[in-house]
Amino acid sequence: MEQLTSSLAPPRSSQKSNVTTSNQQNSGSVTKRLGNELMTLMMSSSPGISAFPKSDGNLFEWVGTIEGAPETVYAGLAFRISISFPPNYPYVAPAIKFESPCYHPNVDINSGAICLDILQDKWSAVYSVQTILLSLQSLLGEPNNASPLNVDAAGLWDRPDDFKTQVMKHYRGIKDES
Amino acid sequence: MATEAVRSQVTAKWQYAFSRLNRDQPGITGLLTFSQAWMLATEMLRPKDLTSPESMTEYNMDNFRAAVAMLNRCHRLPALLETFLDNLRKAFHLIEREVQEHMTEYERTSETAIINRLLQRILQWYKAWAPPQDLGPTCLSAYTLNFQTNLFSILPSTFPTAFQSLCVSTLPSADPLVSIDHVTSSEPFWSAAEALGLMDRYDSIIASVGYEHIEAHVLSTCTGQWERSMLSDLRSWMADKVIPWMLVTYARNAQTPEEVRHLLQGVGSRFEFHMNKTLCDLRTREIFDIIIDFPDSMGALHDLKECLQRVDQRAALVQSLRRANRKRLLHPGADTKLILSQYVATIKCLRIVDPPGVLLFKVADPIRRYLRGRPDTIRCIVSNLVGDDENGDSLVDENEPIQPLQNVDVDDYSDPNWEPEPIDAGPEFRTNKPSDIITTLVSIYDSKDLFVKELQVLLAQRLLAVTDNDIEKIEKERRNIEILKIRFGEAALQVCEVMLKDMSDSKRMDTHVQVQKSSVVHPTVISRHFWPTLKTSHLKMPGQFQALQEEYAQEFNVFKPDKKLRWLPQLGTVHLELELEDRKVDVKVPPLEAAFIELFSQKPVWSMDELIEAVGSVDRSAALKALITWVDLEVLKEDAEDTFRLLEVSEESPDVPRERRAVVVSEDVPPVASAQQQQAERMKIYWKFIEGMLTNLGPLPLDRIQSMLRIVPGYDQTVEQLSMFLEAARREGLLLVRDGLWKLNR
Numbered sequence: 001m002e003q004l005t006s007s008l009a010p011p012r013s014s015q016k017s018n019v020t021t022s023n024q025q026n027s028g029s030v031t032k033r034l035g036n037e038l039m040t041l042m043m044s045s046s047p048g049i050s051a052f053p054k055s056d057g058n059l060f061e062w063v064g065t066i067e068g069a070p071e072t073v074y075a076g077l078a079f080r081i082s083i084s085f086p087p088n089y090p091y092v093a094p095a096i097k098f099e100s101p102c103y104h105p106n107v108d109i110n111s112g113a114i115c116l117d118i119l120q121d122k123w124s125a126v127y128s129v130q131t132i133l134l135s136l137q138s139l140l141g142e143p144n145n146a147s148p149l150n151v152d153a154a155g156l157w158d159r160p161d162d163f164k165t166q167v168m169k170h171y172r173g174i175k176d177e178s
Numbered sequence: 179m180a181t182e183a184v185r186s187q188v189t190a191k192w193q194y195a196f197s198r199l200n201r202d203q204p205g206i207t208g209l210l211t212f213s214q215a216w217m218l219a220t221e222m223l224r225p226k227d228l229t230s231p232e233s234m235t236e237y238n239m240d241n242f243r244a245a246v247a248m249l250n251r252c253h254r255l256p257a258l259l260e261t262f263l264d265n266l267r268k269a270f271h272l273i274e275r276e277v278q279e280h281m282t283e284y285e286r287t288s289e290t291a292i293i294n295r296l297l298q299r300i301l302q303w304y305k306a307w308a309p310p311q312d313l314g315p316t317c318l319s320a321y322t323l324n325f326q327t328n329l330f331s332i333l334p335s336t337f338p339t340a341f342q343s344l345c346v347s348t349l350p351s352a353d354p355l356v357s358i359d360h361v362t363s364s365e366p367f368w369s370a371a372e373a374l375g376l377m378d379r380y381d382s383i384i385a386s387v388g389y390e391h392i393e394a395h396v397l398s399t400c401t402g403q404w405e406r407s408m409l410s411d412l413r414s415w416m417a418d419k420v421i422p423w424m425l426v427t428y429a430r431n432a433q434t435p436e437e438v439r440h441l442l443q444g445v446g447s448r449f450e451f452h453m454n455k456t457l458c459d460l461r462t463r464e465i466f467d468i469i470i471d472f473p474d475s476m477g478a479l480h481d482l483k484e485c486l487q488r489v490d491q492r493a494a495l496v497q498s499l500r501r502a503n504r505k506r507l508l509h510p511g512a513d514t515k516l517i518l519s520q521y522v523a524t525i526k527c528l529r530i531v532d533p534p535g536v537l538l539f540k541v542a543d544p545i546r547r548y549l550r551g552r553p554d555t556i557r558c559i560v561s562n563l564v565g566d567d568e569n570g571d572s573l574v575d576e577n578e579p580i581q582p583l584q585n586v587d588v589d590d591y592s593d594p595n596w597e598p599e600p601i602d603a604g605p606e607f608r609t610n611k612p613s614d615i616i617t618t619l620v621s622i623y624d625s626k627d628l629f630v631k632e633l634q635v636l637l638a639q640r641l642l643a644v645t646d647n648d649i650e651k652i653e654k655e656r657r658n659i660e661i662l663k664i665r666f667g668e669a670a671l672q673v674c675e676v677m678l679k680d681m682s683d684s685k686r687m688d689t690h691v692q693v694q695k696s697s698v699v700h701p702t703v704i705s706r707h708f709w710p711t712l713k714t715s716h717l718k719m720p721g722q723f724q725a726l727q728e729e730y731a732q733e734f735n736v737f738k739p740d741k742k743l744r745w746l747p748q749l750g751t752v753h754l755e756l757e758l759e760d761r762k763v764d765v766k767v768p769p770l771e772a773a774f775i776e777l778f779s780q781k782p783v784w785s786m787d788e789l790i791e792a793v794g795s796v797d798r799s800a801a802l803k804a805l806i807t808w809v810d811l812e813v814l815k816e817d818a819e820d821t822f823r824l825l826e827v828s829e830e831s832p833d834v835p836r837e838r839r840a841v842v843v844s845e846d847v848p849p850v851a852s853a854q855q856q857q858a859e860r861m862k863i864y865w866k867f868i869e870g871m872l873t874n875l876g877p878l879p880l881d882r883i884q885s886m887l888r889i890v891p892g893y894d895q896t897v898e899q900l901s902m903f904l905e906a907a908r909r910e911g912l913l914l915v916r917d918g919l920w921k922l923n924r
Contacts (some may be wrong), residue, residue, distance in 0.1 A: 038889065042866040052867075052874040063874040080874075093808045174876075 018115075032088050034059040037129045038071060049133035051083060060085040065174065072141035073164045078174050081112075081136070083129065093123035096132065103163075103170040105143040105154035114139075115149045184411035199252050212252055214830075215245035223262045225269035225307045253417055259317055263324050264472065266307065273303050274332040281334055290344040297370040304374065325496065326375040345387040348426070350419040365426055372430075384427065385445070389452050396456040404468055404475035409484055412453055418450060429479055451488065458485035462495045462581055467750055472523045479530045486531065496530075496540045499524075503541070508548040514558045521545050522615050525670065546622045556632045559619050563633070563662060616665060626895055628848065630670045637674050637709045641681055642749055652681050660857065676708040683822065691733045699730045702750075703743070715748035718794035721776045723747075725903065747773075756813060761828040770796060771804040775813065778824040786820040861903065863891060867921065877919035 019175035031061035036164060038059075041051060062083040070072025080099040086092045096119055098112035108117040115173055157161045200208030222237050231899075249255055280296035283289075304325055309317050348364035371377050377384070395415065400408045425432075429441040461468065461482040468475040468482075469638060486492055506512075507520055521542070528538035549555045620626050637655060644651045683701045691697070718784045719727060731743045752772035756763040767775075772794045777784060784792075790801050797885050805822055808814040814822045864887060871886050878886070884900050887893045895903070904920055907913045 017275065035889065038867075038870075039863075039891070042870050043863070050870055050873045052870045053886075053889060054875065056888050059889070065874050097701075 030085070030087065033090060034085060040128065041130050041133075044130060046130065046134065049114070049137055051081075051129055051133060053139040060087075060089075064096075064129075066133060066140070068138050069137055069141050073160060073167055077167070077171055080141075080174050083132075089159045090125040093119050093127075094129075094132070096136070098162070100172050101170045101175060102158070103150070103153055103167045104140060105145050105150055105157055106139060106160075109170060113149065115144070115147055139167050151169075156158045181838050199254075201251065202757070212248060212254075215248040216254070216258070218242065218245040219249060219258055220261055223258070223309055224265050227269075228271050228303060228306055229272075231544060233374070238310075239310070242310065255313075259320060262309065263320065266321070266324055267328060269307075270328045270332065270794065273300060273329070276300075276303075277332060278334070281336060281340070284310045284340055285919075288343075289338070290347045293340050293344045295368050297367060297374065297376075301370045301373055321374070330379065338383060341376065342383050342387060346391075347386055348393050348423065349387070350423055353520065368427055368430055368694060385448070388420070388424070388445075388449055392416075392449060392453050393456045395812050397460060398456060400460055402464070402726070404464075404471055406477035407480050408457065408483045409413075412457065413462075416450065416453060422530060424449070430534075453486045454488045455491070457481060458489045458491045459494075461485070462491060462498045465495060465499050466506060469499075469520065469523045469527045475891075476530070479527055483531045484525070492532075492537060496537055497540050499544075500544060503545060504740060506547065514549070514552050514554050515562075517545070517549060518555070518558055518562070518619070521549070522619070525615065525618055531633075549622050552622035555622065557636070559622075560636050561631055563616065563629075563665075564656075566915065580683070625896070626666060626670070628857075629708070630666060632676070633666075633671070634673055635856075637677055638710050638712075641677060644681070649685075652678065673708050676705060680704045684690060687734070687737065690737055691730065694736070695729070695733050697726060697730050697733070699726050701730065701745075705746075711859075712746060712749070715746075715796065716794040717748045717770060717773065717775075717796055719745075719747045719773050720792055721779070723769075723773065723776060724751075758813070758824075758828075760828055763811060765811065767806070767807065767810055770800060774801075774804055778814070778822075782824040782826070783817070784822055788823075860892070864895070865907070866892065868907075872913075872920065872922045877916070877921035879918050880920065881921060 034053075038053065048067035048069065049065070051062045053059050053063045054063055055104070062085055064081040066079050066081060068077045068079075069138040070076075079102050081100050090099065096114055098107055098114065099108055100112075102112070103109055107113070110170055113137070116135060116139055118124075119132065141155060143154070145154045145157055153163070153166065156166060193340075196209070200206060200210050201212075203210070203211070217242060222242050246255070246258075248337075249258055276299060277296065280292055280299070284292040284296075284739060285368065307321070307325070309321055314405075344367070359720050367720060368377075371380075392668050397413070417517060424442055424445060425438065428445055429438045461478055464478070465482075468478050472479075482495075486495070503520075507517055521610040524541060524545070525538060527537065528541060531537060558721055621630055623629070636661070640655060641652070656678050657669055662674075684704075687703060688700050718724070727745055727747070731745075734741070734743050747769050750769055751766050752769055753766050754764070754772055754775065756765075756775065769792070774789055777789060786798070786801060786805070789805070790796055790798065805814060805816075809816060809822075812828060813825060815825050817823050864883070867887060867890050868883060873885065875886075880897065880901055884895075886898050887895070887900070904913060909914055911923055914921050
């Protein structure tokens with residue numbers, strides 16, 4: 001997956017080199033930032049996207065839910081994702097992957113890895129959980145078939161009926177696990 | 179053959195009887211003397227009519243004795259007695275006649291003396307008919323029994339009532355000047371009654387006379403008399419008045435003090451109990467008013483305490499007070515403040531009556547529950563705490579030492595003075611150790627946080643209302659906060675501290691800015707994070723106000739470059755001097771009014787919609803209110819609907835001189851959102867979080883939700899509160915619960 005990252009971007013490590021040093025002092029402010037993001041996310045009622053920390057003790061691991069936008073092949077379907085924030089967030093993008101199988105050109109059907117520019121080279125500290133979730137939601141309806149992780153899906157995209165069949169074949173839905 | 183046997187038997191019996199009566203005398207001389215003796219004895223014993231002269235006949239007792247001895251020898255005494263009793267029954271119509279005569283007379287006159295006379299008369303009959311002593315006690319008691327049986331059977335049904343009135347007449351008079359000789363003078367009556375067996379028969383009547391007498395006395399002397407203890411008075415009254423009566427009635431024949439004590443023991447303690455019970459019942463009925471009168475009703479409370487120890491009326495007291503509270507206190511017509519002060523008085527009163535607090539607990543429960551349901555209870559308590567009391571009638575005793583709020587103690591079993599809970603304490607009874615009033619009031623609610631929040635709101639309101647930096651008022655608030663710190667703890671009131679500091683900082687900052695560039699604007703600069711949410715408004719001050727604000731803001735920025743003023747133009751007051759063509763108007767008004775009148779300096783006629791638009795957007799009703807203020811001051815006039823015109827020249831006739839007065843128009847809407855509104859806002863936030871976590875984490879148990887909610891800054895709900903909240907959401911169909919797991923209903 002790493003190799004698929006656009007080569008145009010400057011290496012990420014350079015961007016964060018000076019940040020990691022102040023990692024320890026920053027963990028408090030990271031928690032604060034995550035808390036604020038959670039508050040913003042909860043108070044904004046964007047339909048179809050949602051996320052929440054897995055436990056009250058650790059704000060760095062979140063679980064998210066994305067519903068397909070209406071009038072797309074994913075309409076009415078819901079996918080669970082996991083969001084894992086690095087200690088130097090927001091200078092480094094969170095690691096995000098699909099937990100429920102998602103048949104999509106830019107999603108690895110087995111590992112759930114996602115190919116989305118803002119999660120890799122185009123990441124910026126001004127993005128937030130909410131913008132990530134919105135991007136993912138729109139990615140579902142508008143895949144980037146130029147850099148597919150799932151080549152079959154990319155090939156099938158132009159035949160919506162067959163594509164939908166494949167999506168439903170892999171779709172598991174969200175079961176209520178506690 | 180059979181007849182032969184019978185005949186011989188009869189003959190034998192006959193012979194035996196004959197020989198017994200004839201006593202082996204020659205011929206039938208024995209028989210003759212016997213019949214003479216019999217005649218003599220029966221004649222002598224025969225009950226005579228006292229009203230006829232025959233009763234005066236004197237008999238020779240020696241003859242009688244000889245006759246009786248003779249009869250005894252013949253074993254005929256039982257027959258004699260039988261005949262005598264038979265005659266008695268036959269003669270009883272004589273007594274009946276007299277009884278009826280007396281009763282008729284009594285019914286006509288209702289004179290108890292007649293009954294007394296009747297009793298004496300019957301006693302006369304009784305004595306006259308009594309058999310002589312020589313016949314022995316058996317005979318006498320048989321006579322007494324028969325006499326009484328006959329007497330009771332002929333007494334008419336009206337007699338007991340008459341008897342009762344007679345008993346009443348023997349009672350000591352309520353008038354202290356009348357000596358008790360009158361009581362002792364009734365002794366013959368009691369003796370007669372006893373001799374005739376009326377004492378035993380009418381025992382309950384006599385006792386009830388005593389009871390009623392005591393009851394009447396207690397009610398007449400003690401009703402409404404709460405200032406001092408009445409029990410000792412009542413006791414001495416018992417000793418002075420009732421005991422002599424009891425002596426005559428029950429212990430007439432006692433020879434020694436021991437005997438008296440023995441005779442009076444039972445009835446005496448019954449009467450004493452009755453006195454206590456009557457007083458207790460009376461005070462129980464009056465308890466609500468006694469509490470209202472507190473502390474002028476201390477005597478009554480002490481009496482009640484003492485009575486309750488003797489009479490088990492605690493349950494009745496609780497019931498009576500609860501009923502009175504429900505009827506007279508806990509209804510929408512009663513002011514919250516009133517309920518609170520009555521509650522406080524109840525606490526104080528019942529602590530006197532029942533120090534362990536069981537009664538209080540039982541009575542207080544409905545009041546507390548009711549208060550919890552009232553929206554303004556907290557505000558009322560808090561405003562009392564800070565002494566924001568127009569009537570000056572504070573709930574809190576000034577002399578009460580200020581203590582920190584106490585937590586409910588758990589029983590300390592190692593305490594050597596530990597005592598078990600009283601027997602009538604309910605299962606949920608909490609031994610609230612005599613705690614101060616404020617602690618009790620605050621404990622109406624589960625957490626003191628609500629109070630602290632309301633306190634902040636109230637303080638904010640009061641501070642914002644302070645104009646011209648009235649140092650005295652601010653100092654008063656500071657003093658209050660210091661006192662409250664002792665109660666609620668330093669940490670809880672830190673926010674209030676910041677608010678007070680903002681006030682003094684504002685003052686200092688203002689002084690500085692005024693030195694640099696004097697301005698008529700005197701802002702109060704507050705730290706947004708520490709003040710309660712202030713009601714927002716989109717008001718924009720027009721014209722010169724805007725300019726003044728901006729000017730000031732610039733100076734402020736010079737003084738504090740890292741800070742920026744954000745105006746809350748809707749708060750505060752504006753002192754205006756309007757110069758019109760023919761007059762000057764000097765007023766203090768809220769900002770919105772000022773903004774409107776400023777606009778009228780641009781053009782004389784405005785429509786309401788134009789005005790609202792010119793000041794940003796404000797509520798239409800608020801705008802109307804502001805305009806009405808000016809109409810009332812006769813500065814504006816509503817020409818057509820929603821169109822207002824400035825009156826440069828007063829419209830009224832000039833020959834009616836008007837008083838030019840400075841009118842202060844105050845804002846009556848509190849600018850600060852109340853704690854309860856804020857609470858509702860917070861619950862909305864919590865709901866969003868619950869929604870978020872249930873969407874992403876799936877169904878969760880209650881305790882997990884509670885612990886997850888700690889992520890939310892400032893989350894302060896208890897599990898119970900959360901549970902109630904979730905339950906409410908479930909009723910609204912937002913949530914489902916299965917096997918203790920909550921999930922979203924979608």
